[in-house]
Amino acid sequence: MAYLVRFNFTLGFELNQFLVQIPFLLTITLFSFLLVGSYKSVIRHTGFTDVVNVFKSVSLIATSSVLFVLLNQSINILPGFTIPISIIVIHALFSFVALSGSRLIFKFSYNNLKCKLSASKNILIYGAGESGIITYNALLSNTNTKFNVVSFIDDDIKKKGKHINGVKIIPFSKVTTDYIQDNFIKEIIVASQTIEAKNLIELVDSLTDLNVEIKKVPAIEKWINGELNSNQIKQFQVEDLLGRAPIQIDNPNLLNEFNGETVLVTGAAGSIGSELVKQLSNFDVKKLILVDQAESALYDVQQELKQNGKKNYTAIVADIRDGLRIDSIFQDHKPTMVFHAAAYKHVPLMEASPYEAIKINVNGSKLLADTASRYNVKKFVFVSTDKAVNPTSVMGATKRMAEMYISCLQKESKTKFITTRFGNVLGSNGSVIPLFKKQIENGKALTLTHKEITRYFMTIPEASQLVLEAGTMGKGGEIFIFDMGESVKIYDLAKNMIKLSGLRFPEDIDIKITGLRPGEKLYEELLANGENTLSTYHKKIMISKTRDLDYKQVKSEIEELCITNRFQNNNIVMKMKRLIPEYKSNNSDYEKFDKRVQTYKKAKNIAGSNNKSKTLGSI
Structure with missing residues (x-):
């Protein structure tokens, strides 16, 4: 081909010389290909590296040929033997194009045929x-x-x-x-x-x-x-549909905050607790104390830590309602920081069992906080919920009461008590998203309580980062909240989940409206009436300024509620409503008590005014 191009597509060259040059060129070519190894590539997977190897081989052939021809002209190794330099250059160009081009043509032809035939x-x-x-x-x-x-x-x-x-x-x-x-x-x-x-x-x-x-x-x-x-x-994934970028926390102090600390995590087997444990295990903590009453789930967390090569932890099966047991844990392990994530969280179940909700969410938190204060723990971080804001359910009211008790305790304790408040956590146990996924997998209609219901959402890592950041940033008495962007309409979220699963709504899977459950809100709030916020170093994290409390009276009433009214649900709810003015039941049997509480407060205010008037008159 090189000779044909060089001589205008005519046989204007000496055939005898050509026949001598062919064996020489084959020898040089064989040596070059063996040295570079370009022939070893799988042609249907040809890539840039393979083309580079072909170029190396061809360059070696051309360079070796030119050097031999020039050397032969000087010392006459093979008398009369020569190859025109222009022929060597043209041959090299043809070789490179033919070898690399044929590989690429074969690759694309193979892939196209494979796609069409298979x-x-x-x-x-x-x-x-x-x-x-x-x-x-x-x-x-x-x-x-x-x-x-x-x-x-x-x-x-x-x-x-x-x-x-x-x-x-x-x-x-x-x-x-x-x-x-x-x-x-x-x-x-x-x-x-x-x-x-x-x-x-x-x-x-x-x-x-x-x-x-x-x-x-x-x-x-x-x-x-x-x-x-x-x-x-x-x-x-559902987190891709939140309408906001994931919140990232980059605080260098976080790396040093937990160094050498003995950290106790309650609810360590739960969604938030287990993620807290996972993230804390990456810090240089002295020891991690994992406390939970769910022994199977706690065992799973323990095994995960073991598989990841973590050693500085102790898993303890314990109930936070057992004051003596909690005291013995503090006495034996002497934690310096506490992250309290243990709680009953299912709204309908707690609406039917106020006594149980009080035992765990209020009394359990009280016992744990009292013990932490007694042992002079540095920081106590309480994981709360947006359902504690203007609560409409027993669960939300109990979490608000726990917030209030911790605020009261801050006034008389050396321990720094800090609260974190956030919305629904994606993928957490019992949340709506895993339920929707399971229903889609089973080909059943998605069940939604109300078409207009909205929720704030965050991922488990985001929630855990907020809790850890609160432990670093908090000075005591704060309630930290996230700017979580726009709330998500669950009905739209359900439709998108159906469509993203490759199914059609409503032809393949429909959405069934079941009605609001007892105590359930149409929308959640992050701030209660009378609260405002303070900014922090992070534009997405704020501090809620709560309304003033009569700390002695509130603490006394919460303590009384924790030790009395066994199984007397009506009395428990009445006392909670008197203690939390913003607690108004929704779609619940306890709505009937809202008017009674208002009447009680009016009577109390009138009585207080009369007593005040008598005192002023006597003065």
């Missing part, structure tokens, strides 16, 4: 940037499932009408139902890493109507060794 998924990739290209390569290298990338979706004007590896880039406006049906699209993978959370929700909403499965490429930091594997491309 069952494959037609997909679209949203985002034609670097992440989109990496996603494309990861899909093509998958050996289990065959993917056929039909198009990239990108609205960047600079990319309009262009191709990536032969795949066309189209604007989002062209992705219509007809386009999906005509191209038999099964999946749309969102590869863009720069899309904002709100825009992501709008995108998902618009895509779910196209009746295709939607998946998402994980964040770059979650790629394995910096490389994306197609198995990492998963369906959208």
